[in-house]
Structure formats: structure tokens, C-alpha cells
Amino acid sequence: MFSLESGSGFWNPILWALIVFIAFIFLYGIRGFGKSAYKKGTEQTKVFLSGNQEGSPMDMQVKASNLYWGFTSSMKTLYTGLRKLHNGNTSDYILWFVLVLAVLFIIIGVM
Amino acid sequence: MTLLETLISQSPALIIAVPLFSAFLIPLVSRINAKLRNIFAVVMLGFTGCLIGLLASDVIVHGPLIYIFGAKNLSVPLVRILFEVDSMSIFMAIITVMLAGIAVIYSWSFMSEQDGLDKYYTLLLLVVTSALGMELTGDIFNFFVFLEISCIASCALIAFWISEGEALEAAFKYIVVSAVGALFVLFAIGILYAQYNALNIATLAHMLQFSFLDKIVLVLLLVVLGMKAGLAPMHMWLPDSYGRAPPSVTLIIMSATLASLYGVLRVVFTVYGNVLTTSMRFDLPLHVLVGWILIVLAIVSILIGVIMAFIQTDLLRLIGYAAIAEVGYIFLAMGTAIAALGTPYGAIALQGGVLHLLNDALDIGLLFLVAGAIYYVTKKRSLDEIGGLARTMKYTTVFFIIGLLAVAGMPPLNGFASKFLIYESVYRLNPILSIVALLCSILMLAIFIKVLYAAFLGPELPALKDAREAPKSMLLAMGILAGMAVLIGLFPNLFLDTIIKPAADALLNHAQYISTVVGGI
Numbered sequence: 001m002f003s004l005e006s007g008s009g010f011w012n013p014i015l016w017a018l019i020v021f022i023a024f025i026f027l028y029g030i031r032g033f034g035k036s037a038y039k040k041g042t043e044q045t046k047v048f049l050s051g052n053q054e055g056s057p058m059d060m061q062v063k064a065s066n067l068y069w070g071f072t073s074s075m076k077t078l079y080t081g082l083r084k085l086h087n088g089n090t091s092d093y094i095l096w097f098v099l100v101l102a103v104l105f106i107i108i109g110v111m
Numbered sequence: 112m113t114l115l116e117t118l119i120s121q122s123p124a125l126i127i128a129v130p131l132f133s134a135f136l137i138p139l140v141s142r143i144n145a146k147l148r149n150i151f152a153v154v155m156l157g158f159t160g161c162l163i164g165l166l167a168s169d170v171i172v173h174g175p176l177i178y179i180f181g182a183k184n185l186s187v188p189l190v191r192i193l194f195e196v197d198s199m200s201i202f203m204a205i206i207t208v209m210l211a212g213i214a215v216i217y218s219w220s221f222m223s224e225q226d227g228l229d230k231y232y233t234l235l236l237l238v239v240t241s242a243l244g245m246e247l248t249g250d251i252f253n254f255f256v257f258l259e260i261s262c263i264a265s266c267a268l269i270a271f272w273i274s275e276g277e278a279l280e281a282a283f284k285y286i287v288v289s290a291v292g293a294l295f296v297l298f299a300i301g302i303l304y305a306q307y308n309a310l311n312i313a314t315l316a317h318m319l320q321f322s323f324l325d326k327i328v329l330v331l332l333l334v335v336l337g338m339k340a341g342l343a344p345m346h347m348w349l350p351d352s353y354g355r356a357p358p359s360v361t362l363i364i365m366s367a368t369l370a371s372l373y374g375v376l377r378v379v380f381t382v383y384g385n386v387l388t389t390s391m392r393f394d395l396p397l398h399v400l401v402g403w404i405l406i407v408l409a410i411v412s413i414l415i416g417v418i419m420a421f422i423q424t425d426l427l428r429l430i431g432y433a434a435i436a437e438v439g440y441i442f443l444a445m446g447t448a449i450a451a452l453g454t455p456y457g458a459i460a461l462q463g464g465v466l467h468l469l470n471d472a473l474d475i476g477l478l479f480l481v482a483g484a485i486y487y488v489t490k491k492r493s494l495d496e497i498g499g500l501a502r503t504m505k506y507t508t509v510f511f512i513i514g515l516l517a518v519a520g521m522p523p524l525n526g527f528a529s530k531f532l533i534y535e536s537v538y539r540l541n542p543i544l545s546i547v548a549l550l551c552s553i554l555m556l557a558i559f560i561k562v563l564y565a566a567f568l569g570p571e572l573p574a575l576k577d578a579r580e581a582p583k584s585m586l587l588a589m590g591i592l593a594g595m596a597v598l599i600g601l602f603p604n605l606f607l608d609t610i611i612k613p614a615a616d617a618l619l620n621h622a623q624y625i626s627t628v629v630g631g632i
Contacts (some may be wrong), residue, residue, distance in 0.1 A: 004528055004603045006535035007459050013523035013601050057499070057570035064494030064565035065424045068557070072422055082419060086347060090284045094291055096344045097334065101295075104330045104404065109323070111391040111400055 115165070122166040123178035123194040126204065127244055129159045130211075134236035141229035152215045152232050156239070160208045167201045171613045175627040177249065185628065195249030195313060197624055198613035202465070203246040203373045205610070206472050207366040211239040213588045214362040217480055220582035221359050221487055231271060237264040238363045245370040249628065251303065251382075252310045254374065255296050258339075261367045262289035268363065269356040281355035288348045292335040299331040312382060313628035316621065321386040321397070332378045333404075339371035341438045343412035350419075350431035358427070358483025362476050365434070369472060372441065376618055379449060384621030387452060402450025405442050410547060412439030417554040424494045426482045426562065430475065433518060433555060437471040443548060444533045447540050456539040461615040463532030466607065470517070470525045470599065477514040477592040478559075481507055484581035484589065485566060494565040496574075501567035503578045508567045510589040515559035517596045520552045525599035 004011040038044065047054050054060065072079060085092075112120075133155035141148040170176055175197040182191055196204075214235065222228060237260060244257030266289065270282035304310055306325070307318045319325055338345035349368075353361050379387075379401060387398040416436025423429035444464025451457030484507045491497050501508040513524065520530035530552060538545035580586070599606050617624070 002602065002604060004531065004607070006532050007455050008535055008539065009531075011522075011528065011531050011603075013528070013603065016523050017601065057572055061498050061569040061572070062564075064561060067561045067565065068421065075418075078418070079422060082415070085344070086419065088347075088351070090287050093284065093288055093345070093347045096347070097288070097291065097338055100338075100345055100408075101330065101334045104334060105327070107404065108326050108330050108400065111393075111395065 118162070119165050119169045120176075121178070122162045123176065123196050123247055124180070126159055126162050126166065126247060127194075127240055129155055129162070130236045130240045130243065134233045134240065137232045137236065138229040141232070145228065148229065148232060149215070149219050152236065153212065155236075156208060156212045156215060159239075159243075160212060163201065163204045163208050166196060167198075167205060167610070170196050170201050171198050171610070175617075175624055177627055192253050193249045193311065193628070194247045195624065195628060196247050198610070198617040199373070199376070199465075199615075200246045200617075202469075202610050202614035203370065204243055206369060206469055207239060207242045207246065210362050210366045210472055210476060211235070213476070213480075213591055214359045216591075217362070217483070217585050217588035218359040219584040221483055221585055222357065225271075227271075231268070234264045234268045234271075235360070235363055238268065238367055242366045242370040245367075246373055249312050250310050251300050251312055251315065254312075255293065255300055258296060258371070258374075259293050261370065262286065262293060265289075265352075265364050265367055268360040269352050271357055271360060272355070275355070278355040281351040284348050285352045288338065288345075292338055295331050295335045299328040299335075302328050311628060312377065313625045316382050316384055316625050317629045319383065319386055321383075321389050325383075325386075329378070329383060329401075332382075333375060333401075336371045336374040336378065337408065337442075340368055340375060340442075341412070341435050342408050342442060343415045343435060343439070346412060346415065346435045346438075349435055350428045353431035353434060353479070354425060354428035358479045358486070361427075361479045365472060365476060365479075368438075369468060372438065372468070376445065379445075380618040381621045381624050384625075387449070398449050398452045402446045402448075402452070405446030405449060406544065409439045409442035409446055410544065412436065412442065413548060413551045414439075417551045417558065420558045421554065425492050426485065426494055426566070427479070427492060429494075429558065429562065430478045430482055433478070433558065434471070434475045436551060436555060437467070437475055437518065440530065440533060440548065441467050441471060443537060443544065447533075447537050447544075451536075451540050454539075456536040458615065458619065459532055460536035460540075461618065462607065462611055463529050463536060465615045465618075466599075466603070466611045467526075467529035467533060469606070469611075470529045470596070473592050473596050473599070474514055474518040474526055477510060477589060477596065478518060480585065480589045480592065481511045481514060484585050487581060487585065488578050489575055494562060497566050497572070498569040499567070499571040499575065500578060502571055503575075504567070504580050506586050507581055507589065510586075510593045511563065511567065513593040513596055515556070515563060517600070519556035519559060521556065523600045525596045525603070528600060528603035 002012055002014045137148060140151045175195055178194040179185060180192045222231060241257045241261035245254055248254050266282045266286040269285050270279050272278040302324050303315055307315055309315050309318060341349040352364060356364060389397045391397055391400060413436045416432050416439055420429050420432035423432060441464050444460045444467060448457045448461035448464060486492060489497055517524040517526040520526040534545045534549055537548060
């Protein structure tokens with residue numbers, strides 16, 4: 001009843017949730033063996049930046065446009081091409097529509 | 112005939128009439144009291160939802176139901192408009208009315224400080240009416256009329272924040288693309304009418320010869336409705352419109368977009384259902400050709416959707432690109448179902464695609480509402496200008512996490528259930544397609560983890576010190592969508608057995624759809 005069959009496999013979310021729940025209990029148990037040395041509001045909880053002063057929140061936050069910089073930088077060529085395609089020009093939107101229409105006319109018409 | 116039976120038999124017309132008349136009553140009710148207008152919109156949509164529920168219970172058990180406007184019985188020649196409701200169309204109507212109801216609840220607070228709300232609700236209900244009309248009609252010209260209403264009303268809604276110049280630009284682009292598309296649909300309908308002297312979908316499906324002109328019609332309808340559904344490379348209007356419309360409006364435009372997607376399915380599975388096995392050149396059956404065309408366009412949509420979403424910093428545009436990728440997943444499943452027609456995994460792909468249609472509406476809808484809540488609180492769109500919102504927007508953060516996990520297809524949420532069916536069945540057709548789809552899902556997770564980090568985590572920004580949690584009605588709307596995402600994720604079979612399988616079977620069993628009308632003449 002709870003098992004989703006795909007013809008070649010199955011997925012049971014209830015079973016999955018049960019296993020994850022048991023895993024969490026197990027992890028909680030392991031956590032209990034740790035030292036409770038954490039003291040809130042002391043030097044212990046301050047950010048350590050190799051001895052440098054912590055900056056203002058605005059300076060400390062990594063901006064969304066900087067996230068995954070390596071990924072987007074390594075794919076610069078692809079992104080340059082895609083940005084050119086997404087130029088916001090309405091005529092180009094229609095051009096793509098006509099282009100797809102023409103290609104499909106040829107494929108289905110000829111076949 | 113009992114009252115209930117009468118109500119069911121009249122419900123196809125009432126489902127259109129109630130939101131339509133409510134749309135034009137809204138300005139009058141609005142004059143009495145703004146609160147009353149909000150309640151009126153929800154009550155009318157609730158009533159429409161009840162009618163859809165009643166009709167669904169009948170259609171799923173007894174098969175397609177027809178409603179003839181202005182006559183009791185079918186007669187030759189079939190010139191009257193008729194609605195034909197099967198499990199697929201009623202499934203789409205359920206999604207539409209659900210999204211509309213949630214959008215109206217969300218709008219209570221989100222739009223409360225705006226002017227011209229009587230027009231806003233009127234337009235909103237008109238889009239709902241048109242989407243429902245497209246889904247329930249059995250007449251292809253009638254489908255075109257509702258498509259046009261949907262285009263015009265959606266355009267006005269996209270431009271609702273007219274003080275922002277970009278909203279007007281987005282609306283202009285939307286109407287240009289929609290008008291060009293609608294003209295081609297009209298041209299296609301003209302070709303069909305010239306050949307068969309009929310506009311009824313079932314009659315056309317029965318008479319279709321698959322001539323050269325029919326091939327042209329197939330291409331026209333596939334491309335136009337695919338463009339309206341947001342299929343790449345004709346997707347560019349979608350991030351513009353979704354990114355500039357108020358998020359509550361985006362939810363409604365999404366229902367119109369999904370109605371176009373439904374149009375593609377109705378054209379391929381029903382109108383061309385009888386000729387799908389026709390052999391073309393090199394003994395290639397039509398269904399394999401059409402299936403692979405949809406698969407190629409779907410893969411392009413998924414890739415462009417995730418790659419472009421990666422570099423977006425405007426949250427609404429980012430979700431817009433993610434929506435394109437999600438549409439790609441639906442088309443990937445549909446393409447597989449068409450290419451592998453008659454195989455067991457083809458049927459599973461179709462079920463996965465239909466389930467993903469519902470999940471797309473829930474997950475992308477939820478993310479748009481969260482983005483709307485962030486905009487409502489901070490008045491900022493750029494991810495670069497926000498951060499640390501989890502401190503003050505605890506519930507919104509939880510809803511966003513549910514949305515991100517669901518849209519990325521992470522277990523145990525709803526997105527995983529449908530993507531599981533899609534991956535497994537697509538793998539049987541071609542493993543590479545399944546691997547590409549899976550990798551793009553991982554990229555999707557990375558994209559929304561970026562949003563989670565940028566918007567909700569990190570230090571508290573001085574500019575957002577006064578940020579507070581979103582109002583209750585917005586939380587309620589987001590909560591309903593998040594709750595449904597969890598519910599479908601934990602109990603997918605509950606939905607699969609009751610609404611998904613009957614909807615998928617209705618598409619495959621086009622003979623029943625045709626015989627309900629053709630057999631009745």
C-alpha cells in the first residue's frame with residue numbers, strides 16, 4: 001500500500017522515514033558520549049579569523065553572486081553564449097519560435 | 112434525478128459560470144467592503160472547487176461526461192459547443208482551482224496595501240475561468256477562445272505593478288508571444304475545419320486522416336502550446352513574466368501555463384491518438400518521432416533551466432528558470448510515454464509525468480510564495496541584498512526548505528516520488544537521458560542551497576533588522592502547499608491510485624474519449 005512500484009524498482013517513503021528516524025536516535029546516542037564543554041556567550045563561541053578582527057555583517061556575508069564562483073567561472077564560455085541568447089529582445093523570442101517551427105516542419109513534413 | 116445528480120450533470124457549465132460571474136461581480140462587492148470582496152472570492156472559488164470535486168468523483172468512476180450547450184442530446188451536424196470531461200481534464204481542473212484558492216488567500220495580506228484590487232480579483236478570476244475552460248472543453252475553437260482570454264487577462268495581471276517599468280515590459284513581451292502563438296493556433300484550427308468541417312475534438316480525432324495538412328497542424332499546435340508551457344528554446348518570456356508579476360499572480364499564470372501543457376497532451380494523445388502508430392518514412396512510427404522531438408526539447412529545457420538559474424541573483428527570475436527545468440521534466444516523461452507507447456514503462460512514465468505536473472504546481476508555487484514573502488518583508492528582490500532572514504522568518508524558512516527539497520527531488524518529499532517514476536522509466540528508454548535528468552536535479556539542489564544560504568543564513572544584516580515574519584494569511588497559503596508536498600511525498604500511492612492513474616489512463620484510452628461523443632451521435 002505504501003510502496004511505489006516503478007516496474008523495475010520500488011520506493012517506500014514510510015520505511016525510509018523510519019530508517020532515518022532510527023539513524024537519528026542512534027546519532028543522538030553517540031552525541032551523548034561527547035564532552036559538554038560548550039559555554040554560550042564566552043570567547044569560545046566567537047568567530048576566529050586567524051586572529052583578525054571580525055568585520056561588519058555586510059562585509060562578512062558571502063554574496064549570492066559570489067557563490068559557486070569557481071563553477072560559473074570555469075563555464076564562462078557557455079555562460080557568455082547563453083547570456084547572448086537571453087538578451088531580452090522580443091523579436092528574438094519570436095525568432096526562436098519560428099526557428100523551432102521550421103525545424104519541426106522539416107522533420108515531420110519530410111518524414 | 113436527485114439534486115446531487117442534477118448538480119453533477121450541470122457542473123461542467125457551472126465550473127466555468129461561477130468564477131466567470133464572480134469575476135464581474137467582484138467590482139460591485141468591492142464597493143460594499145474590501146474584506147467582503149476577499150471572502151467572496153474565496154467562497155466562490157471554494158464552491159467551484161466543490162463542483163470540481165463532485166464532478167471528479169463521478170468522472171473517475173463512470174468515465175467521460177459530456178455537457179452540450181443549448182441542447183439535451185447530441186445531433187448531426189455537431190455544431191454546438193460541448194464540454195467533455197474525463198479524468199485528465201478534471202485532474203487539471205483540480206490543480207487550477209487549488210492554485211487559485213491559495214493565490215487568493217495569499218493575496219489577502221500580500222496585496223492589501225495595493226490599489227485597484229477589484230480589477231486584480233476580476234482579472235485573477237478571469238484567468239481561472241479561462242484555464243478551467245481550456246481544460247474542460249471538448250471543442251477546439253472553444254479551446255482557442257479560452258486561450259485568448261487567458262493571454263489577455265494574464266498580460267494585465269503581469270503588468271499589475273505598472274509603476275515598475277519592467278513589469279510593463281514583461282507584460283508586453285508576454286502579449287506579443289501569446290498573440291503570435293494564438294494566431295498560429297487559429298490558423299491550425301482553420302486548417303482542421305477546412306478539411307473535416309468539424310471543430311469538436313472527439314469528432315476531429317475520429318475523422319483525422321493524417322494528411323500533409325494534418326502534419327502542419329500537429330507541428331503548429333505542438334510548438335505554440337509548448338511555447339506557452341515554457342518549453343525551451345521558446346521559454347524566454349517565462350522568467351520575464353514570472354519574475355515581474357506579483358508572486359500571487361505567478362501562481363495563477365502557472366495554472367494557465369499548465370493548461371497549455373494539458374493542450375499538448377490532448378492534441379497528441381487524443382486528437383492524433385488514432386494515427387500515432389502510423390508508419391512514416393524508414394518504417395518509423397509517428398509516436399516515436401513525436402516522442403523523441405518532445406524528449407529533445409525537454410532535455411534542452413532542463414539544461415537551460417538549471418544552468419541559467421545558477422547565475423541568477425534575482426530570486427523570482429531564479430525560480431522562473433527552475434520552473435522551466437521542471438516543465439522539462441514533465442515533457443521528458445510525456446515524451447518517453449509517447450515514444451514508448453504501449454509498453455509498461457511508457458505507462459509508468461506517463462503516470463510519473465502526470466504526478467510531476469501536480470508536484471510542479473505545488474513545489475514551484477511554494478517557492479514563488481516564499482520569494483513573495485521575502486519581497487513583502489524586505490522589499491528587495493536581489494539575493495545579494497538579503498541575508499540572515501531565518502532569525503526572524505522562522506516559518507517561511509521551514510517552508511522554503513520543504514520547497515527546495517521537494518523541487519530538487521529529495522526523499523521523502525513529493526518531488527522524489529514523481530522523479531523516481533520518471534528516472535526509472537526514462538532509463539528503460541535511454542539511460543543517458545535518465546542520467547542527465549538526475550544530474551540536473553542535483554544542480555537544482557545546489558541552486559536552492561545557494562538561495563537558502565544567501566537569503567536565510569549568514570549574519571543579521573543591519574538593513575533588515577526590522578524584518579519580521581510574513582502575515583498569517585501568507586503563512587497559511589505557504590503552509591497548505593508545504594503540507595501537500597509532504598503528504599504526497601509520504602503517501603504517493605494515495606494520490607497515484609485515486610487521481611493520477613485514472614488521469615494517465617484517460618490519456619492512453621483515447622478511444623473512450625472519442626466514442627463518448629461519436630458513439631452518441
